[in-house]
Amino acid sequence: MAKVVSIHSFRGGTGKSNTTANLTAIIAQTGKRVGVIDTDIQSPGIHVLFNLEEENMDKSLNDYLWGRCPIEEAAYDCSPTLKVGGGEVAVMGGGMYLIPSSIKAGDIARVLREGYDVNLLHDGFRDLTRRLNLDYLLIDTHPGLNEETLLSITLSDVLVIILRPDQQDFQGTAVTVDVARKLDVPQLLLVVNKVLPRYDLEAVGRQVAKTFDAEVAGVLPLSEDVVSLASGGIFALRYPDHPLTQRYRQIAAKIMG
Amino acid sequence: MSKAFGTLAARLSLILIVVILIFVVAFAIYLVRDRSDEMDEMILQKGVSAAKTGATVAGKTLDGIIDDGLFTTGEVFDYTLVPIDLPGAITRGYAGASDQALTNIRKYHYASTLDSFLDNAVLEVEDEFLKDPQIVFAVLVDVNGYLPTHNSRYSQPMTGKLASDRDNNRTKGLFDDETGLQAARNTEPYLKQVYKRDTGEVMWDISSPVYVKGRQWGSFRIGLPMDKAAAAIAALRWKVILAMALLLLVMVVAINRVTSYMMRPLQFLHRAVERMEKGELEEGEIAHLGRTKGRDEVGVLSRVFARMAAEVNAREARLKQQVEELRIEIDQSKRAKHVAEITETDYFQNLRQKAKQMRQTNSSE
Numbered sequence: 001m002a003k004v005v006s007i008h009s010f011r012g013g014t015g016k017s018n019t020t021a022n023l024t025a026i027i028a029q030t031g032k033r034v035g036v037i038d039t040d041i042q043s044p045g046i047h048v049l050f051n052l053e054e055e056n057m058d059k060s061l062n063d064y065l066w067g068r069c070p071i072e073e074a075a076y077d078c079s080p081t082l083k084v085g086g087g088e089v090a091v092m093g094g095g096m097y098l099i100p101s102s103i104k105a106g107d108i109a110r111v112l113r114e115g116y117d118v119n120l121l122h123d124g125f126r127d128l129t130r131r132l133n134l135d136y137l138l139i140d141t142h143p144g145l146n147e148e149t150l151l152s153i154t155l156s157d158v159l160v161i162i163l164r165p166d167q168q169d170f171q172g173t174a175v176t177v178d179v180a181r182k183l184d185v186p187q188l189l190l191v192v193n194k195v196l197p198r199y200d201l202e203a204v205g206r207q208v209a210k211t212f213d214a215e216v217a218g219v220l221p222l223s224e225d226v227v228s229l230a231s232g233g234i235f236a237l238r239y240p241d242h243p244l245t246q247r248y249r250q251i252a253a254k255i256m257g
Numbered sequence: 258m259s260k261a262f263g264t265l266a267a268r269l270s271l272i273l274i275v276v277i278l279i280f281v282v283a284f285a286i287y288l289v290r291d292r293s294d295e296m297d298e299m300i301l302q303k304g305v306s307a308a309k310t311g312a313t314v315a316g317k318t319l320d321g322i323i324d325d326g327l328f329t330t331g332e333v334f335d336y337t338l339v340p341i342d343l344p345g346a347i348t349r350g351y352a353g354a355s356d357q358a359l360t361n362i363r364k365y366h367y368a369s370t371l372d373s374f375l376d377n378a379v380l381e382v383e384d385e386f387l388k389d390p391q392i393v394f395a396v397l398v399d400v401n402g403y404l405p406t407h408n409s410r411y412s413q414p415m416t417g418k419l420a421s422d423r424d425n426n427r428t429k430g431l432f433d434d435e436t437g438l439q440a441a442r443n444t445e446p447y448l449k450q451v452y453k454r455d456t457g458e459v460m461w462d463i464s465s466p467v468y469v470k471g472r473q474w475g476s477f478r479i480g481l482p483m484d485k486a487a488a489a490i491a492a493l494r495w496k497v498i499l500a501m502a503l504l505l506l507v508m509v510v511a512i513n514r515v516t517s518y519m520m521r522p523l524q525f526l527h528r529a530v531e532r533m534e535k536g537e538l539e540e541g542e543i544a545h546l547g548r549t550k551g552r553d554e555v556g557v558l559s560r561v562f563a564r565m566a567a568e569v570n571a572r573e574a575r576l577k578q579q580v581e582e583l584r585i586e587i588d589q590s591k592r593a594k595h596v597a598e599i600t601e602t603d604y605f606q607n608l609r610q611k612a613k614q615m616r617q618t619n620s621s622e
Binding site for chain 2: 145147150151154165167170171174175178179182183184198199200203204207208211
């Protein structure tokens with residue numbers, strides 16, 4: 001049975017998709033089969049990091065939700081990209097599978113208008129993990145607390161909340177933590193992202209952990225290298241020896257338990 | 258103190274000491290060798306001079322005996338020997354001795370009785386040479402190796418004990434061994450030989466020819482101990498070694514003191530660096546370092562390091578300030594309100610129920 005990990009944040013712009021993509025790659029490099037699903041149907045984006053372009057995209061999550069295909073047909077094998085960057089060769093047995101959301105304007109408009117049967121998501125996760133024989137399923141959620149994000153949280157074994165050291169993020173994270181606890185999430189992890197490097201990162205981590213009475217899986221500094229990459233690829237694959245990549249590895253370790 | 262710092266000062270001292278040691282030892286060896294050769298030379302020169310002098314005096318004495326009409330030239334050059342019968346009390350003690358040993362202890366007179374006369378005429382002269390402790394024997398021998406009058410030291414009364422008599426009463430003996438004959442017949446101004454005495458001693462034998470009325474009558478032999486010469490050389494060697502050891506000790510102490518004194522600024526810098534690593538370096542120490550005088554490497558390092566340390570400390574102070582600024586303010590009442598807005602919906606309540614079911618189905622798969 002695969003471990004389901006939701007990567008969530010109260011507001012947009014916290015670096016959720018980037019973090020999700022990096023964690024997916026790092027876990028896959030340890031020899032695990034990892035699926036990553038973009039449930040932010042209203043503003044999809046993670047496929048860019050996996051270099052999946054519109055013309056190469058046939059089926060998407062939307063097609064599954066509208067009953068047009070089984071979910072595994074919307075899955076794209078991104079394992080070859082594990083070999084990109086630093087000459088890293090994929091570890092035997094590892095694999096990365098992306099289930100993107102449609103970026104066609106018409107599809108997005110339709111979802112906004114009609115919505116979709118949320119319970120299909122649950123069945124979809126189960127079918128996906130079984131048919132692709134996944135060890136981990138990472139869910140890149142839509143920001144904020146709405147029906148589908150609450151459902152994701154409910155279905156998750158691990159909830160990772162990403163926040164910036166910003167007052168609005170603090171307030172929103174406080175609410176999310178309380179709600180998640182009421183849903184009996186087995187493991188709750190916080191990740192503080194985009195911290196100015198001149199701060200003592202470890203002290204920031206300790207302060208956040210104390211404030212929310214929750215485990216901080218990692219504190220990630222704002223990196224010029226990440227900004228320059230500009231979502232052109234997965235940072236951890238491009239710079240395997242970078243100190244930031246090492247921090248991502250520490251977060252992945254907490255998730256893999 | 259220098260030991261506490263250890264590495265650089267100790268290594269430097271060690272290298273300097275080893276280098277100096279090599280030179281000192283080489284010089285000492287050269288010195289000893291040189292001096293030994295000199296001493297050897299000196300001792301032998303002494304022997305040569307004594308042999309020549311003895312030969313001249315002996316020759317003159319014998320000339321005088323002829324001139325005074327005490328003996329004729331023919332009598333003086335008559336080397337015929339008559340064996341001396343030793344008293345029974347003595348020979349009894351020699352019972353059981355080997356033939357060779359008995360041959361060596363045989364005594365003779367000249368048929369002309371010249372030897373008894375020489376006992377008076379030549380003994381004083383011969384003994385005069387033995388006032389020098391380095392001369393073992395100084396004797397007149399004829400061309401056949403017969404020794405009429407030995408030094409007083411070697412003319413002790415006979416005791417009947419063979420070894421003792423052989424060592425202490427050698428007068429009136431016939432020394433016709435290889436060395437003895439070579440010495441007796443030598444016509445060169447002097448002849449130097451290694452003489453293995455039947456007593457077991459090994460010594461230098463220097464002989465000079467004795468001329469009487471223009472004809473060689475015999476030789477004057479001088480004995481110099483090899484071991485005495487060696488002892489003198491050994492004494493010298495020890496003196497040199499001791500002197501060099503003392504010099505070395507003085508140098509070691511001096512080098513040690515000088516290196517540790519010169520290393521002090523470096524020690525101070527090293528300690529400051531260690532303290533910086535632990536984060537314990539204080540402003541006062543940094544200021545002191547910054548004031549280091551001296552244009553050498555340590556001076557430059559100290560001043561530059563002090564500047565860097567000051568910058569690092571300033572930066573850390575700034576950092577510490579900023580971290581304190583990160584304040585997390587959460588409006589708890591707003592928080593509770595928002596949470597309630599979500600959790601009190603029907604959707605949420607249903608979800609809570611489903612959550613339990615879904616977890617159970619997931620875990621059973």
